[in-house]
Amino acid sequence: MHNLVLFTSKDRDTLLKLRKGESKFGEHIQLISNLTNIYDDIVDLDVDYVIFGVSEDIGVYANYGQTGTYTAWQAVIKVLLNIQNNSFTNPKRVLILGHLDYGEARKMVQEKPSKKNIAKARDFVEEIDKDVTYLVSTIIKAGKTPIIIGGGHNNAYGNIKGLSLAKNESVNVINFDAHTDFRAEEGRHSGNGFSYAYAEGFLKNYFIFGLHENYTSDKLFKTLKKVKTIKYNTYEALEVRNELDFNAELEKGLNHIASKPFGIEIDCDAIENIPSSAVTPSGFSTKQARQFINYFAKHDNASYLHICEAAPTKKTETKVGKLITYLITDFIRANGR
Incomplete structure (x- = not known):
C-alpha cells in the first residue's frame, strides 16, 4: 500500500526506554519486516490483534473542524511500547503494523477553508476511506482483530465498510461520542462517516452513547427518531439529570448491536478535558470510557476498536498517549481472543 508506513524494529528500538529488571511491552510485540501481501503476511502469524495508526486530520478539516488529530498515533506508540510486559498486557498477541501517512496531502489543511479547498479535502477523504477499508477488511479476513488509532472520525466509514466486506453482511456499531456523525451526505468528512455507511448498506444497527444535547441539531434528532435501527442516549440524561x-x-446498547459483528468506536471528544478536535469541559470520565470498552469488548461479536479525534500537542502528548494506551489494553484484556 502506497500510504502505509511499516513500523520497524528500528522504530521500536528508538522509542523503547529499557530499565534493568523490567520487561517492556515493546520488547515482545510482533512486527513485519517486509510487506509483500498484507493478508499473506499476517494470516499465519500467531497474533490476535493488529494495531495500526491513521495520521491524518484532513477529514476534520473537511468538516470545518479543529485540526491536529494526525499527531495521536505518534503520541500513543511512544507510551504503548513502554508499558510493562506481564500476564495482564500480553504483548506477544499483538502485531504493530504501522500507520497510514498523508504528510504530503496534509498541506491542504494549512489553507484557508474556502469552498474550493473544502471540496478538495472531501474528495481526498474518499482516498483515505479506501486505505482504511482495505486494511480493516484484510485484517479481519485474516482472522485478526484490528485496533485503529488516530485521525478524525471520518475513518469510522472505512472501519464499518471493511468489517462489512470481510463478513459479507451489514454490521452494527456502538459509538461513544458527543456527536452523531450522522450528518448529511455532502461529501466525505468527519461528521458523516456513519450516515454514509448506513446509506450504502454497510451499517445496520447503530447506538450513540452520550450525545451532547447542546451540539446535536433539531434536524438530526428528528432524523434519528425516523431511523428505526438507530438508538441513542444523551450525556445530560445520564450524568446531569440522572x-x-x-x-x-x-x-441497552449491547442488546441493540450484539446480534451481528460490531465495531466499538471511541471519540475522544466525549471524554472530559482530553485534547481533541472538539475538546469538552463536561464529559465522561476516563474511568467511564474504560468501563465502556471493557463491557463491550467482552462480547464474541466485538470485531474492532477505533479510537479517534484526539489532538495532542507536545505538552499533552504523554497524557493522550497514556489515555489511549489504557483503552487499548482494556480492549485486549476484555476481548480475550
Whole structure:
C-alpha cells in the first residue's frame, strides 16, 4: 500500500526506554519486516490483534473542524511500547503494523477553508476511506482483530465498510461520542462517516452513547427518531439529570448491536478535558470510557476498536498517549481472543 508506513524494529528500538529488571511491552510485540501481501503476511502469524495508526486530520478539516488529530498515533506508540510486559498486557498477541501517512496531502489543511479547498479535502477523504477499508477488511479476513488509532472520525466509514466486506453482511456499531456523525451526505468528512455507511448498506444497527444535547441539531434528532435501527442516549440524561443509569444503558446498547459483528468506536471528544478536535469541559470520565470498552469488548461479536479525534500537542502528548494506551489494553484484556 502506497500510504502505509511499516513500523520497524528500528522504530521500536528508538522509542523503547529499557530499565534493568523490567520487561517492556515493546520488547515482545510482533512486527513485519517486509510487506509483500498484507493478508499473506499476517494470516499465519500467531497474533490476535493488529494495531495500526491513521495520521491524518484532513477529514476534520473537511468538516470545518479543529485540526491536529494526525499527531495521536505518534503520541500513543511512544507510551504503548513502554508499558510493562506481564500476564495482564500480553504483548506477544499483538502485531504493530504501522500507520497510514498523508504528510504530503496534509498541506491542504494549512489553507484557508474556502469552498474550493473544502471540496478538495472531501474528495481526498474518499482516498483515505479506501486505505482504511482495505486494511480493516484484510485484517479481519485474516482472522485478526484490528485496533485503529488516530485521525478524525471520518475513518469510522472505512472501519464499518471493511468489517462489512470481510463478513459479507451489514454490521452494527456502538459509538461513544458527543456527536452523531450522522450528518448529511455532502461529501466525505468527519461528521458523516456513519450516515454514509448506513446509506450504502454497510451499517445496520447503530447506538450513540452520550450525545451532547447542546451540539446535536433539531434536524438530526428528528432524523434519528425516523431511523428505526438507530438508538441513542444523551450525556445530560445520564450524568446531569440522572434520568438514565450508566450500567443499564450499557446493557441497552449491547442488546441493540450484539446480534451481528460490531465495531466499538471511541471519540475522544466525549471524554472530559482530553485534547481533541472538539475538546469538552463536561464529559465522561476516563474511568467511564474504560468501563465502556471493557463491557463491550467482552462480547464474541466485538470485531474492532477505533479510537479517534484526539489532538495532542507536545505538552499533552504523554497524557493522550497514556489515555489511549489504557483503552487499548482494556480492549485486549476484555476481548480475550
